[in-house]
Amino acid sequence: MTTDTTTTGAPAEPSGDPDALPYRYNAALAAEIERRWQDLWEERGTFHTPNPAGPWATPEAIKGEKVYLLDMFPYPSGKGLHVGHPLGFIGTDVLGRYLRMTGHNVLHAMGFDAFGLPAEQFAVQTGAHPRKTTEDNIRRYKAQLRQLGLAHDPRRSVATTDVEFYRWTQWIFLKIFESWYDEEQQKARPISELVEEFAQGKRRTPDGRGWCELTTAEQRKVIDSYRLAYVSEAPVNWCPGLGTVLANEEVTADGRSERGNFPVFRRNLKQWMIRITAYADRLIDDLDRVDWPESVKAMQRNWIGRSEGAQVRFPTTTNTGERVDIEVFTTRPDTLFGATYMVLAPEHPLASQLPPAEWPEGTDERWTGGAATPAEAVTAYQRATSRKSELDRQENREKTGVFTGAYATNPVNGKKIPVFIADYVLMGYGTGAIMAVPAQDQRDWDFAAVFGLPVVRTVDPGEDWDGEAFTGDGPAINSANDEISLNGLNVADAKRTIIDWLEEKGYGKSVVQYKLRDWLFSRQRYWGEPFPIIWDEDGPLPVPEDQLPVELPEIADYSPKTFDPEDADSEPEPPLSRAKDWVRVDDKHWRETNTMPQWAGSCWYYLRYLDPENDERFVDPEVERYWMGPDPNKPGDPGGVDLYVGGVEHAVLHLLYARMWQKVLYDLGEVSAEEPFRKLFNQGYIQAYAYTDERGVYVPAEEVVQNPDGGFTWNGKPVNREYGKMGKSLNNVVTPDEMCERYGADTFRLYEMSTGPLEASRPWSTQDVVGSQRFLQRVWRNIIDERTGELRVTDEAPDDDTMRLLHRTIAGVREDFEALRYNTAAAKLIEYNNHLTKTYGKVGVPRAAAEPLVLMMAPLTPHIAEELWQRLGHEESLAYGPFPEADERWLTVDTVEYPIQVNGKVRSRMTVPADADNAALEAAALADPKVVELLAGRTPKKVIVVPGRLVNVVG
RNA sequence: GUCCGAGUGGCGGAAUGGCAGACGCGCUAGCUUGAGGUGCUAGUCCCCGUUAUAGGGGGUGGGGGUUCAAGUCCCCCCUCGGACACCA
Known part of the structure; x- marks a missing residue:
């Protein structure tokens, strides 16, 4: 291996510069270790997850219980990631790694929600094709995420803009288009069954005439009015400033667009709608069957407003x-x-x-x-x-x-x-x-x-x-x-x-x-999924399945026609309408020129991760059932992703739309899960301080110092502190790249996970990151000689105190990982390592005490753990375990120290055998000199003995 | 206004109703170093007390309650954050 280039070779003499030690764990060594392991994981396909069926069927490789972990996938913006973005990604990664080490078959992948306005606006400004911009941004995101050491299955990464992906988005849209909602059966059914009901006279036409008496055009009109995706001339939110219509959910309470803050007008326009209202009751009722935060459930109930x-x-x-x-x-x-x-x-x-x-x-x-x-x-x-x-x-x-x-x-x-x-x-x-x-x-x-x-x-x-x-x-x-x-x-x-x-x-x-309205599904934009629909004079017709995908045509100008933001009477004009040759199919048929809203791809991407290379179906049914199907052991379980982690900002829009699509697919027998996300977890946000000078200009937050009096100054001038988002305009962005460079990815991961429970929002504090690095250095030093790079572990057996602490730590850390309490898991590991340093720092840590520590650190800090594991002589990666198991024998103790309370206040302590019964505890407490003194001869009214806890003498 | 969340050291945060402040940052002292820094060791809730020990008292936004025992459970109030907002 190579480390600090300046000092490779002969061990340096101890000097005042610890960084000069050739085998010290510092940013440079971390970088080398991290890159090497990331390459190894990729080469070896360490995190390739086996499927039971479909194109990747390797059922023999499947071991253990399956777990499907999911992050809300990011929009790859041109700005790249800041340190707040990966918080949830690291959180799910730690859990995934822990579960993998404890014998689970873990599916964890990362994709990109890549259609959307910014790439299009950038295209309008620069002429760069939105696909180019999008793909550049995705590449950058992938590089930024890769250096964090996230154990995703790289083969399963998808982007909603991939033609092979949106082919299936269009396919699902067609399913929705070709369905109607049967109120009696409370489910979506194929439109062909509706036609049959009309034809057989089981269902009456609106004006009472027989089905056969209607012209084909009339029949189509009737049928179209039943579809789950339909065109209606209805009041919609027209935003001239953006040149597009918006869903109710995208309009703020004061009647402006969520994006861009332009005025929005109610206009009667012909637009595509999705009949989400048909599902209102099920969307409310099934909230009782999912494990979601109550606040999100409340927001959805409130939004549906039954x-x-x-x-x-x-x-x-x-x-x-x-x-x-x-x-x-x-x-x-x-x-x-x-x-x-x-x-x-x-x-x-x-x-x-x-x-x-x-x-x-x-x-x-x-x-x-x-x-x-x-x-x-x-x-x-x-x-x-x-x-x-x-x-x-x-x-x-x-x-x-x-x-x-x-x-x-x-x-x-x-x-x-x-x-x-x-x-x-x-x-x-x-x-x-x-x-x-x-x-x-x-x-x-x-x-x-x-x-x-x-x-x-x-x-x-x-x-x-x-x-x-x-x-x-x-x-x-x-x-x-x-x-x-x-x-x-x-x-x-x-x-x-x-x-x-x-x-x-x-x-x-x-x-x-219901307050819920049908979902306005068309947008007048270029960078979205084209509708798989062509028109004739009697209405919309589906593009046959075998002609999918309907690819986005190339056009010269990507911009939707925008108008004076106040011009309420302007008419939307979709960019696709300019692709004249594409629009015109033949003399009597032309293409739909609206595109789908950005939500479309995120309504089902979690299904595509399961089977991303299947070109026969959007997902193999057996694969879907394996990863997402209802658990037969839990009555009423709707199925779905085992854990979905993301910010609370999607409480209504994305989570409601995706639930509806899932239910349509379920009704049509395409999937086995009734809900997409069985368990939802809202991670907190990383926030940051920003500072303004007396002109109100944001100064570089990094350079602001705190005075002894508590005030803040920049270049000696006093500044004001604000707290909130991290953003370029606020001059307070810190990127994961910087952190990886200054400390290494493991330090960064550990820092983010130790600053609080995953659900809590917290301020970013660069100065605190060093604490995490010091811990990793101390662990490294306990195992590796910083001067020679030799192993320092011994073959001595650890003493009993160490064994007891080790097994208590194992038990605690396991519990903490399972409950996503990474901050307390990290604290326990630090305590354990501090104990090792104190006990064995001078003589070398026993191998039997060091190895479990390395294994337990692996979910949090995988690179350094793999490195130490290898240096300890193990050839196999620790990605699949073994994770240490607590031995009951070491969890019990011979003697326990009990606090003794008198009237609820701790007055004394005693050490008694762990198996002392209540009577013995009471007797020992009453015999305690301090208690005797405080009672002064009185007989206590009552003595409360809580085994394993304390004794309270009530006098 | 309504509905959710949350208030614990200088800061981030720990605490199945049972020893409040684990762990980290910062700070203080000592060591190491020519010096500095991301090194090492120890200390660090507040007040009284002591040369130092030993002691004693107070303390989880405020007020009440339940309990042998409350940061934790119940009621009222205050503050902050979020969502919805004339939804009949």
């Missing part, structure tokens, strides 16, 4: 004398008797049909908005609302609205109640109309207060209630008519009773509402 309630019709009359019903959705039908007015969203279709010519006699002045007629008031209010941005509408929560001049009839008591329009009712939820019950809804209460509307309490809030709207449970009051009385019933019973009555009378019905 609420059970009733739809109720309130009859009224339009200004042309037509009798119509205002349909409302309410979750509180039990409060119907307290509905004292109604509100329509300003955009509600009835809003302009209701106003009569004149204000009714005696209309309250506050209700008219100062307008001469109801129609004028409504029009003016509608106009004012449409001018308000989403943000204004949300920030300004004072209740506004106008009376439409019309009254509707409350079906439970026949009372005429006024109908308003107000912007606190949203057209996008429920029916866009509400019954207002000020007594039990604070928003209605606030509105009623402004407009002087009556309040009728229908739930008794109790005597000492002095609040406004009461939303709690209580007995119903004031809620009876000639036929029915809810009085005295609690909320739940009252709901049931009134819904039965409404259904019986035909006034309403029980319904379930």
Whole structure:
């Protein structure tokens, strides 16, 4: 081997410069060791994972229980990695290495989510093809990740932009396109089965004609309306600044694009949608079957927003004398008797049909908005609302609205109640109309207060209630008519009773509402998967499977046409539409020119890792069942990846979309797992301090020093400290490359894992990294002579204290690794090594004490462990074990030190035989001189003996 | 506003209801070195006390409670972070 080039050769005399020692573990030696082992692992295919079937079938190589570990795959940005990015990757790697050493068949791979806007924008600016930029970036990412020593199966790396990958993305899309959701069976079924049902008359056509009476075009229209992927002309989020439409999830609460922060307008445009709403119930219900953080489950439940309630019709009359019903959705039908007015969203279709010519006699002045007629008031209010941005509408929560001049009839008591329009009712939820019950809804209460509307309490809030709207449970009051009385019933019973009555009378019905909308699936971009769809004049047609993939055409200009960000009336124009020859299939057929959103590839990449070279199927069914199938030993187990690690920022979007795709594939019998991710773990983030000078300019964080008084200065000038992200613009980026160069990958890995539990966010602190390196140096020094490079271990047997500590350490470290508590595992290894240094530092560590340490370090610091293992004389890599096992014999001890508490405070200690029974412990404690002194002759009231813990004397 | 998380030394963080502060950084002292640094050894929660030992008291955001015993369990409040946000 070679180490420090300056000092190879004769052992140097001990000097003041420890780095001059030729065999000292320092950054240079680490670099050499790390590179060598990384090459060896690659050459030997150490981390190639066997499959039971498919193109890579080597069932004979499979040993032990399978474990599928997965990281949320990265987008390969041009900026490269900073030290925060690999935190989770290292975390899964440590677990994977530990599991491999303990006899598991571990699948762990890394790919790239490589479609997306930045490469396209870079292409627009520079003319470089997005594929070139993307592939360059992927290469750089791979190099950066490789130097960290991650034990991925390199053969399984995929990128969503690989033609062979997106061929299957398109194939899955076709499956979705060729399916419909059978509400009765609660599952997706092939569209051919729907056609059969129509043809056999089992299912009625929308207008009641027989299936055969419909023209082919009409039949197609009917069928298309059932598909899980469909085109609809519907209000969508049009973002002129980006030149594309966006999914609801990509629009911020203040009506702007998540990327770029451009204004977003609601426009009716023809776009592809995926019928995720069909899965709303299963997406909520199956959350109970997965092992995910409660917070993420809560976010998904919240996003899907299931609420059970009733739809109720309130009859009224339009200004042309037509009798119509205002349909409302309410979750509180039990409060119907307290509905004292109604509100329509300003955009509600009835809003302009209701106003009569004149204000009714005696209309309250506050209700008219100062307008001469109801129609004028409504029009003016509608106009004012449409001018308000989403943000204004949300920030300004004072209740506004106008009376439409019309009254509707409350079906439970026949009372005429006024109908308003107000912007606190949203057209996008429920029916866009509400019954207002000020007594039990604070928003209605606030509105009623402004407009002087009556309040009728229908739930008794109790005597000492002095609040406004009461939303709690209580007995119903004031809620009876000639036929029915809810009085005295609690909320739940009252709901049931009134819904039965409404259904019986035909006034309403029980319904379930969701906040979740269908998923807008098309984008006007170049760098995405083309749809495997061609059009004729009657609609979309699937590209036959054997003609996949539909490859992205080459075009001159990659940019979507963007517009003035404020130009709401502009029309999207996808870049693919410019590839005229590609678009035109023949005289009657042309290609779909939208592309899929970036989420598409991440909806199924975890399936492709399983069988990346299969060109017959997206994954071999047996391979899928092996790695992801439900565990028959766990009833209700939905299957899925065994551990999925990533940031919480994907709580809703990616995780919801992927779950839906998985369920479609499951329904169609293509996969055996009902859920993609059986267990989810949210890693924390590495954050960093940033510093600004008095001008507010970010100064290099690396060069800032802390003063004794606690302040911070840069070049002697005081600076302000902020805490948050790491970023180029904040001048505080630290890269893994720098850390590998200054300390080595093992030190870097160990540092990241020791600074806290994996789920915790924590600040980056370069100065602390040295602690991890010192530990590795001390281990190295205990085994290798720093001057000669010779082994220092002895063949002596370790003493009993060392054996006991060793086996306690083994037991503890195993537990910690399994629970992803790498910080405490590292602490135990440090303690053990400190013990070895203290006990054997001068004479050499017994081999039997050193080898287990090396093995236990391997998951955390694999390179130095492999190196030491080899130097200790082992020819086989330790990647597959053996991991030390704790011996019960050394976990028991002869004597134990017990703390003795008096009244809950530790006052003394005693050492007693480990097998002492409670009576003996009590006697020994009471005989303790300190206890005798404190009791001063009194008899203790009680003595608590906790075996193995302590004795508490209560006096 | 609603729903989640979290508050422990100068800092990152440890502690199946049972000895608070493991381990690391930093700091202090000593050693080594011509010197410095990523070297070595020891110390390092706060207060009182002692020449030094020995002692004694307090302490996990604040207040209450359960318990022989609470950082840990329960109730109320405060602060910070995140998600959602007029969803009827």
